[in-house]
């Protein structure tokens with residue numbers, strides 16, 4: 001029994017060896033796909049910016065980029081997080097370790113099949129969203145199905161582990177907030193993956209000829225019942241990681257447990273219904289205006305309210321932790337005197353800021369019924385989701401990795417100076433790229449999924465964009481290169497640490513990664529504890545409102561339609 | 564372990580500043596943003612209000628071609644240039660990899676646009692100078708009123724991936740002085 005588990009020197013959690021191995025395997029697989037996705041991004045970026053590669057290559061690599069990053073990198077990492085939250089944080093043995101390896105195998109095989117199908121470049125290239133009647137090969141759909149089954153299994157193992165932890169009283173009292181967030185995320189994942197099966201299983205049957213045709217309208221409608229909530233999984237996971245990082249880096253805990261939990265519950269009830277905001281410019285009549293409004297108005301905004309609450313609670317957690325550590329002067333000493341040399345801390349701050357200002361606001365604006373007329377399928381949408389899943393989710397996961405390496409792999413991160421720079425390189429790069437994409441989309445209407453804005457494949461109707469478009473494409477290109485450099489540096493640091501990082505003893509871990517102890521009971525004096533956050537949030541709200549109104553003013557200048 | 568709350572958190576008081584923030588968020592997002600969509604239907608001139616009909620691609624294509632023959636005034640890039648009477652119904656289809664036909668319209672007139680895809684999903688984007696974007700499906704005919712306000716050449720682009728060749732799927736609407 002002695003070798004079956006150890007007690008983490010930093011957190012005091014019981015870490016079972018099997019859990020540890022599974023976390024390692026899933027995290028490594030995640031980073032492998034991050035690398036593949038990053039290589040694909042080079043082709044995509046250089047084509048959009050300079051027209052370097054042929055459209056055919058572009059379509060292929062954009063699919064590769066999308067699947068690698070948005071699905072494989074993120075979901076493998078999320079499975080690692082689920083095992084950490086379920087087993088490590090609750091001090092319980094993982095329920096069904098052999099099954100968990102099976103899940104890992106299914107996900108790996110499925111992912112490899114999808115990537116191979118894309119690289120073989122079948123006749124109908126599929127971009128990231130494979131809308132019928134465009135038809136992929138059978139192995140493409142089978143790969144997605146296998147991957148989803150594996151992911152579903154992993155989620156089931158998480159639930160079973162939480163159940164076991166409670167039954168065996170390994171964990172008592174309320175669930176830690178991070179586990180609570182992971183739990184909500186896991187529930188969303190089950191719903192999402194089942195809806196995913198409703199589109200990808202029929203697509204497979206269609207690809208092998210067992211189903212004669214698919215209704216493209218219904219398929220896309222159901223697809224977004226999967227496509228959007230799958231991003232909500234990322235959101236739930238990202239926010240859980242934020243709370244975890246606030247705790248690990250500065251010992252911060254949420255200003256209000258019940259409000260933060262309520263915000264997670266709002267995701268659970270509202271977000272799947274809100275997925276309709278991907279269907280704003282669909283033929284009305286087929287989807288009535290009232291249906292769009294109810295789904296994307298009140299129902300989506302309940303989920304947005306959840307995010308607004310976290311927008312306060314996460315920085316609030318950092319502020320509370322920092323003030324308890326003694327950085328209590330003025331409004332912002334807590335932020336100025338943060339542990340900036342810790343890459344996990346700068347990842348957390350940048351991820352929250354970029355996600356909030358760039359990713360979050362743009363998501364709400366793009367999801368607003370009429371405003372979507374300007375945004376739909378332009379580069380502004382790319383701006384939005386890179387703000388969310390790259391500047392937000394990916395950066396947060398990178399930040400957490402700087403703890404996974406010492407705590408799980410038990411190795412010291414190599415080149416600490418470079419590690420401290422990495423989140424900035426990545427964050428600033430993505431931020432620049434996102435700003436350029438937003439401008440290009442909303443102001444200039446630049447289409448997404450378009451590899452040749454220079455000559456349009458020599459179409460006789462080709463036209464020329466004004467010079468500002470090419471200037472903005474350069475900004476996006478430079479930002480993208482910075483982000484790629486930051487991503488490459490991250491992969492290099494991870495590989496370097498896993499293979500060559502010095503092994504850490506428990507004593508060193510305790511000394512170097514000690515979690516700052518917050519005041520024993522901040523009690524009800526917490527108003528003082530979050531006043532800097534309150535000011536930051538007011539600035540955020542003013543910015544949000546200004547962007548929202550500016551978008552309506554911009555829309556008002558377009559040709560009247562539907563009037 | 565401070566990562567888990569030690570007591571039943573449900574009875575814990577919420578700080579005043581957080582309560583203010585939540586109230587502000589409710590008013591801003593749930594009330595104002597949601598209401599704005601409804602308000603814009605009443606006062607705004609850009610909405611997705613229209614009708615949609617099921618059509619067969621062949622029948623719709625015949626309808627558009629008849630329309631193009633009736634009002635053709637020229638030809639460009641192998642496509643008819645069509646000038647329908649001001650304020651009338653105008654028909655267009657999207658197919659791999661073209662928008663058909665090219666329209667000539669009068670500025671300031673309110674037309675009724677009929678648009679459908681004949682084959683795959685396409686995007687109907689009045690891309691440059693940028694106006695707005697619609698999503699098209701095979702089998703669904705969108706019918707929406709619209710008003711081209713300012714004279715000029717407006718370039719259409721497909722912004723939904725529709726296969727190899729998507730990159731040269733363009734179209735045109737020319738708006739002339741009244």
Ligand SMILES: [Cu+2]
Pocket residue numbers: 658659660684685686721722723724725729732
């Ligand atoms: Cu097209």
